[in-house]
Amino acid sequence: MVLFGQTLEQLQVLCLDEGFPKFTARQLCDWMYKKRVNDFDSMTNLSLKIRARLNEIATVGRTAPIDCQTSVDGTKKYLFSCGSESSNNTQSLSDNTQFVESVFIPTSDRATLCISCQRGCKMGCRFCVTGKQGFHGSLTAADILNQLFEVDAQVSPAQDVKQSGIQTITNVVYMGMGEPMDNYEAVKQSVEVLTADWGLGWSPQRITVSTVGIIPTLRRLLDEMRCHVAVSLHNPFPEEREEIMPVERAYPITDVIKLLRQYDWHGQRRISFEYIMFRGQNDDIRHAAALTSLLRGLPCRVNLIRFHTSPDMPFRTSSDITIDNFCNYLNNHGIICTIRASRGEDIMAACGLLAGKSKTETSIE
Ligand code: SF4
Numbered sequence: 121m122v123l124f125g126q127t128l129e130q131l132q133v134l135c136l137d138e139g140f141p142k143f144t145a146r147q148l149c150d151w152m153y154k155k156r157v158n159d160f161d162s163m164t165n166l167s168l169k170i171r172a173r174l175n176e177i178a179t180v181g182r183t184a185p186i187d188c189q190t191s192v193d194g195t196k197k198y199l200f201s202c203g204s205e206s207s208n209n210t211q212s213l214s215d216n217t218q219f220v221e222s223v224f225i226p227t228s229d230r231a232t233l234c235i236s237c238q239r240g241c242k243m244g245c246r247f248c249v250t251g252k253q254g255f256h257g258s259l260t261a262a263d264i265l266n267q268l269f270e271v272d273a274q275v276s277p278a279q280d281v282k283q284s285g286i287q288t289i290t291n292v293v294y295m296g297m298g299e300p301m302d303n304y305e306a307v308k309q310s311v312e313v314l315t316a317d318w319g320l321g322w323s324p325q326r327i328t329v330s331t332v333g334i335i336p337t338l339r340r341l342l343d344e345m346r347c348h349v350a351v352s353l354h355n356p357f358p359e360e361r362e363e364i365m366p367v368e369r370a371y372p373i374t375d376v377i378k379l380l381r382q383y384d385w386h387g388q389r390r391i392s393f394e395y396i397m398f399r400g401q402n403d404d405i406r407h408a409a410a411l412t413s414l415l416r417g418l419p420c421r422v423n424l425i426r427f428h429t430s431p432d433m434p435f436r437t438s439s440d441i442t443i444d445n446f447c448n449y450l451n452n453h454g455i456i457c458t459i460r461a462s463r464g465e466d467i468m469a470a471c472g473l474l475a476g477k478s479k480t481e482t483s484i485e
Pocket of ligand 1: 248296
C-alpha cells in the first residue's frame with residue numbers, strides 16, 4: 121500500500137484500523153508533505169512499533185524519474201514510470217505505454233511544472249502526439265503528486281533555478297499527458313494535497329487544470345475546486361472543431377461556454393482558452409470574429425499557441441504575422457489575448473508533443 125498521495129482523512133481511517141493514535145495521521149502528513157520524507161524510519165516522532173508496522177504493510181512510495189532531458193532554453197522534461205505493471209522496473213523503455221512526462225519551465229519570476237494525469241489519452245485530438253498513442257491507464261493521486269515532489273527535489277538545489285531567484289516550483293499546470301476531467305477523482309485528491317493545510321498549503325491560484333470540456337466533471341471542478349481553469353478551444357466553429365477534436369460531438373464547445381458563464385470569473389479564479397494556431401485551418405479573421413462572439417462578455421483570456429510540428433501530423437503552424445494579426449483582432453475587439461512563448465520544442469517537451477519516451481527513443485525518430 122502506498123501512503124504518499126493519501127488525504128488526511130484516508131490516513132485517519134488507516135490509523136484507526138491499525139489501532140494507531142489518531143494524531144499519527146497528521147504526523148504522517150507532516151513527514152510526507154511538509155518534510156518530504158520518503159521512508160518510515162526517518163519519521164522519528166512515530167513510535168518504533170508504529171514504524172515497524174508501517175514498514176510491514178505500506179511504503180511511502182515516491183519514485184524518482186528515470187530520464188531527464190534539458191532544452192537549450194532551460195526547459196527540462198522528466199520521464200516517470202507509472203502504474204503497477206511497471207513498478208518492478210523491468211518495463212522496456214521502448215514500451216512507452218507505461219511512462220508519463222512532466223515538463224519544468226523556469227522563467228525569470230516563476231517556475232511552472234506541467235504534469236500528466238494519464239498514460240496516453242482517450243480524447244484523440246488529431247494534433248496531439250499523446251492522443252495518437254491511445255489510452256493506457258489513469259494515474260493515481262500519488263502518481264500525479266510524485267511528479268511534483270520529485271522534480272522539485274531535483275531542481276531546487278540546481279543553479280539554473282537559483283539564478284532566476286526561484287528556489288522551488290511555484291505553479292502547477294495539469295496540461296501534460298491525459299485529460300484531467302477523465303481522471304477526476306485522482307486530480308481532485310492531488311489538488312487537495314497541494315492546497316490543504318496538512319498538505320503543501322498552496323493557494324489554489326498556483327494551480328491550473330486544463331480540459332477539452334468534459335461537461336459533467338468540469339461542472340464538478342467548478343463547484344468543488346478553486347483553481348484556475350484552461351479550456352482547449354482551438355476552433356470556434358463546431359463542425360470544424362469536431363474534425364480535430366472528437367470530444368466536440370459529445371460536449372459541444374457552445375455548451376461548455378454556457379456552463380462557464382454560470383460562474384463568477386471576476387474574482388481570483390481565472391478562466392483561459394488555449395488556441396493552437398494551425399495554418400489555413402483556424403487562423404483567419406473569420407475564426408477570430410467567431411471566437412470573439414463566442415466569448416463576448418466572459419471575463420477570460422485567450423492564449424495563442426504555435427503548433428509544434430511532429431512527424432505524420434497533417435498540420436503546420438500559422439506564420440508569425442498571421443498569429444500577430446489574430447491576436448490584435450481579439451485584443452481590439454475586447455478579448456484579452458496573448459501569444460504563448462514556445463518552450464522545450466527541441467526535446468519534444470512543447471505543447472502537444474508529450475509521448476512518454478526516453479532520450480534515446482526521441483533521438484531515433
Ligand atoms: S490534447 Fe490533451 S485531451 Fe487532446 S489528446 Fe492530447 S492530451 Fe488528450
